[in-house]
Amino acid sequence: MNRLADSEPQARGPLTGLKIIELAGLGPGPWCGMLLSDLGAEVLRVDRPSAVGSLRTDLGASNGRQPAFVNDRGRRSVAIDLKHPDGVETLLRLVEQADALLEGNRPGVTERLGVGPATCLARNPRLVYGRATGWGQDGPLSQTAGHDLNYLSLSGLLAAMGPAGGAPAIPLNLLGDYAGGGLMLAMGLLSALWEARGSGRGQVVDAAMVDGIALLGGVFYGQRQAGMHGLERGTNMLDGGAPFYSVYETADGGWMAVGAIESPFFAELLEVLGMQPELVDSQWDRAHWPRMRSLLAAVFATKSRAEWEAAFAGREACTTPVLDLDEAMKHEHATARRSFLPVDGVLQPAPAPRFSRTPGAVQGPSVPAGTNTTRALADWGFDPSEIEALRAAGAVR
Incomplete structure (x- = not known):
């Protein structure tokens, strides 16, 4: 009515x-x-x-x-x-x-x-x-x-x-x-x-x-003036430049969002992916970021989005599926909270x-x-x- x-x-x-x-x-x-x-x-x-x-x-x-x-x-x-x-x-x-x-x-x-x-x-x-x-x-x-x-x-x-x-x-x-x-x-x-x-x-x-x-955008103006944010997009921590804060394509053409900034979350990410835990030591070394990204991309490409979603369920890895608009409105968390x-x-x-x-x-x-x-x-x-x-x-x- x-x-x-x-x-x-x-x-x-x-x-x-x-x-x-x-x-x-x-x-x-x-x-x-x-x-x-x-x-x-x-x-x-x-x-x-x-x-x-x-x-x-x-x-x-x-x-x-x-x-x-x-x-x-x-x-x-x-x-x-x-x-x-x-x-x-x-x-x-x-x-x-x-x-x-x-x-x-x-x-x-x-x-x-x-x-x-x-x-x-x-x-x-x-x-x-x-x-x-x-x-x-x-x-x-x-x-x-x-x-x-x-x-x-x-x-x-x-x-x-x-x-x-x-x-x-x-x-x-x-x-x-x-x-x-x-x-x-x-x-x-x-x-x-x-x-x-x-x-x-x-x-x-x-x-x-x-x-x-x-x-x-205040924090980014501040970081830029402090020499902490470069002008080239896609090369900084929060713009997709960091391999631990980015999106990765899955075997079925889906995507997973990774926001494992803190070391414990990054370590958990590596464990779920079956990757070497030693990579945690080089997490913040920008010289290692290109190789790290390639390694992560290769692993994510081995399974479907649904398989990775199941693998990360309940894990403290700050890794989630990238949902489309239709999926988001029906997601279990949105449904439980009556977000729509x-x-x-x-x-x-x-x-x-x-x-x-x-x-x-x-x-x-x-x-x-x-x-x-x-x-x-x-x-x-x-x-x-x-x-x-x-x-x-x-x-x-």
Whole structure:
């Protein structure tokens, strides 16, 4: 059952009681809204009237199945025309009741629409106004188009990922959109909301993906300046250069991931593989790494992935099979922890992190734009005649 289509959000999780407005967008904004909703906040998504009834197709909707767009789950949608003066006023009335607003437009867009930070804070001085962008609110690139890969490329970290002698490896859009963008935005919003409890004053949170990515990679910038990390990718300890922190192909074309950094784990790895224990003594001698890698590769190539998985089961060797997406959702550990939950027939990642007393929960699947305009506006204080007048004027749909 699509709970959000005809009822109000459930009150669950440690963020229960927070009211957040999300101006619909792509990437980090929807992911942040999902995270906050999973943890109990009431997140109201504001969509464009032109999107009413449509399914999300960007980066996620599959075969017309709305629940497949995981990032939009758990919140209701209202359709408000922010190019209509009554639509702007409608949003500002919602802002008066909200704890926070999040948006992911280019700098200056919401100001031109009449719902920028200054206007919103004038209506609600306690409001936290969160802004997620790639380049940030200022700087020479702030108005330049870009995506996750572009922000990652200028961070220096994209150049650091990939095999030696090969092209940089693209880590999906995990580092920019979600870790460097959405997660940093959520952290910023919650930090500012905590501060507002004492000061009574809101503020603007500038969550730029270039900043978030840099913070994620802090240890590597530090190691580089200390002479501990080389610029040639695939030659360092954590980029696949170390033979004890790498992946190896198996006889059936599968792969095993080896993360045996500490000496006891490396010794266990050698024992399971039936290799000479003396190799432990040269584990950290880079001159031995090419030969060590060849030896490990040759042994892994003698058995199937399933055979190696069975051999390493219960052993302290930090060696695991490389699962594909389908296998990962069905793995015994994921199943035991209920790491994936069915939402309208689609398996989705469960809310994280977990709480002992106030657990989060998926408040419902994603819904088409404008699904909840009437009910949500009524719940936020608009009377039926106001809603009908707004709809007749074309300010909402």
